[in-house]
Amino acid sequence: MPTYRRTFPGQPEEIHNARRFTVQCLGDPTTAATAELIVSELATNALRHTTSGTPAGTFHVTLSQTTHTLTVSVTDAGTTDTKPEFHHPDTEATCGRGLGIVATLAERVEVQGDHRGRTITAELPLPRTEKHRR
Known part of the structure:
Protein backbone atom coordinates (compact mmCIF):
# COMPACT_ATOMS: atom_id res chain seq x y z
CA MET A 1 0.00 0.00 0.00
CA PRO A 2 1.22 3.54 -0.65
CA THR A 3 3.30 5.71 1.64
CA TYR A 4 3.69 9.43 0.94
CA ARG A 5 6.36 11.63 2.57
CA ARG A 6 7.20 15.27 2.32
CA THR A 7 9.36 17.74 4.24
CA PHE A 8 8.11 21.30 4.62
CA PRO A 9 9.96 24.48 5.62
CA GLY A 10 9.11 25.63 9.13
CA GLN A 11 7.05 28.62 8.04
CA PRO A 12 3.41 29.16 9.06
CA GLU A 13 2.26 29.39 5.43
CA GLU A 14 3.60 25.86 4.86
CA ILE A 15 0.80 24.44 7.01
CA HIS A 16 -1.53 25.18 4.08
CA ASN A 17 0.83 23.30 1.75
CA ALA A 18 0.96 20.34 4.15
CA ARG A 19 -2.84 20.26 4.23
CA ARG A 20 -3.04 20.40 0.43
CA PHE A 21 -0.42 17.63 0.12
CA THR A 22 -2.50 15.46 2.46
CA VAL A 23 -5.72 15.92 0.48
CA GLN A 24 -3.97 15.31 -2.85
CA CYS A 25 -2.50 12.01 -1.63
CA LEU A 26 -5.78 10.53 -0.39
CA GLY A 27 -8.71 9.28 -2.43
CA ASP A 28 -11.64 9.19 -0.01
CA PRO A 29 -12.90 12.75 0.67
CA THR A 30 -14.07 12.00 4.22
CA THR A 31 -10.78 10.41 5.21
CA ALA A 32 -8.87 13.21 3.46
CA ALA A 33 -10.79 15.89 5.40
CA THR A 34 -10.07 14.20 8.74
CA ALA A 35 -6.40 13.64 7.87
CA GLU A 36 -6.11 17.25 6.70
CA LEU A 37 -7.33 18.52 10.07
CA ILE A 38 -4.95 16.21 11.93
CA VAL A 39 -1.98 17.37 9.82
CA SER A 40 -2.99 20.99 10.40
CA GLU A 41 -3.12 20.57 14.18
CA LEU A 42 0.13 18.59 14.42
CA ALA A 43 2.05 20.88 12.06
CA THR A 44 0.84 23.94 13.96
CA ASN A 45 2.08 22.38 17.21
CA ALA A 46 5.44 21.54 15.60
CA LEU A 47 5.92 25.16 14.52
CA ARG A 48 4.66 26.64 17.77
CA HIS A 49 6.45 24.40 20.29
CA THR A 50 9.70 23.19 18.64
CA THR A 51 12.59 24.44 16.55
CA SER A 52 10.60 23.44 13.49
CA GLY A 53 9.20 26.97 13.71
CA THR A 54 12.58 28.70 13.47
CA PRO A 55 13.83 30.20 10.18
CA ALA A 56 15.89 27.09 9.35
CA GLY A 57 13.34 24.64 10.79
CA THR A 58 11.39 21.94 9.00
CA PHE A 59 8.65 19.45 9.73
CA HIS A 60 7.88 16.16 8.03
CA VAL A 61 4.52 14.66 7.07
CA THR A 62 4.12 10.95 6.37
CA LEU A 63 0.89 9.28 5.20
CA SER A 64 0.80 5.47 5.10
CA GLN A 65 -2.13 3.35 3.99
CA THR A 66 -2.88 -0.29 4.58
CA THR A 67 -6.05 -2.05 3.55
CA HIS A 68 -7.97 -0.84 6.61
CA THR A 69 -5.89 1.96 8.18
CA LEU A 70 -4.43 5.36 7.36
CA THR A 71 -1.48 6.43 9.50
CA VAL A 72 -0.79 10.18 9.65
CA SER A 73 2.53 11.26 11.18
CA VAL A 74 4.13 14.65 11.73
CA THR A 75 7.75 14.82 12.88
CA ASP A 76 9.17 18.00 14.40
CA ALA A 77 12.75 19.26 14.75
CA GLY A 78 12.86 18.86 18.54
CA THR A 79 14.91 20.80 21.10
CA THR A 80 12.13 21.86 23.38
CA ASP A 81 11.51 21.33 27.05
CA THR A 82 7.80 20.83 26.53
CA LYS A 83 6.27 17.43 25.95
CA PRO A 84 3.04 16.86 24.03
CA GLU A 85 0.09 16.63 26.41
CA PHE A 86 -3.39 15.41 25.66
CA HIS A 87 -6.03 17.43 27.46
CA HIS A 88 -9.38 18.90 26.66
CA PRO A 89 -9.49 22.58 27.66
CA ASP A 90 -12.80 24.31 28.11
CA THR A 91 -14.72 25.37 25.03
CA GLU A 92 -13.67 29.01 25.46
CA ALA A 93 -9.93 28.22 25.21
CA THR A 94 -8.13 29.74 22.23
CA CYS A 95 -5.11 27.43 22.40
CA GLY A 96 -4.12 24.05 23.81
CA ARG A 97 -6.80 22.10 21.97
CA GLY A 98 -4.78 20.56 19.10
CA LEU A 99 -3.82 17.20 20.56
CA GLY A 100 -7.26 16.82 22.11
CA ILE A 101 -8.80 17.30 18.67
CA VAL A 102 -6.39 14.76 17.17
CA ALA A 103 -7.16 12.25 19.93
CA THR A 104 -10.89 12.68 19.30
CA VAL A 111 4.06 10.02 20.58
CA GLN A 112 7.64 8.87 19.99
CA GLY A 113 10.97 10.64 20.33
CA ASP A 114 12.65 13.11 22.63
CA HIS A 115 14.25 16.57 22.60
CA ARG A 116 15.98 15.68 19.30
CA GLY A 117 12.62 15.37 17.56
CA ARG A 118 9.21 13.86 18.14
CA THR A 119 6.84 12.06 15.85
CA ILE A 120 3.15 12.12 16.62
CA THR A 121 1.25 9.42 14.78
CA ALA A 122 -2.53 9.18 14.45
CA GLU A 123 -4.29 6.11 13.05
CA LEU A 124 -7.60 6.39 11.22
CA PRO A 125 -9.77 3.52 10.04
CA LEU A 126 -10.39 3.60 6.30
CA PRO A 127 -13.97 3.29 5.12
CA ARG A 128 -14.95 -0.09 3.77
CA THR A 129 -15.50 -0.13 0.04
CA GLU A 130 -18.35 -1.97 -1.65
CA LYS A 131 -15.86 -4.66 -2.56
CA HIS A 132 -15.01 -5.20 1.13
CA ARG A 133 -18.65 -5.21 2.24
CA ARG A 134 -19.58 -8.36 0.35
Missing part, protein backbone atom coordinates in the same frame (compact mmCIF):
# COMPACT_ATOMS: atom_id res chain seq x y z
CA LEU A 105 -10.57 12.15 15.54
CA ALA A 106 -8.11 9.26 15.58
CA GLU A 107 -8.58 5.66 16.60
CA ARG A 108 -5.12 5.70 18.19
CA VAL A 109 -2.46 8.37 18.81
CA GLU A 110 1.18 7.70 19.67
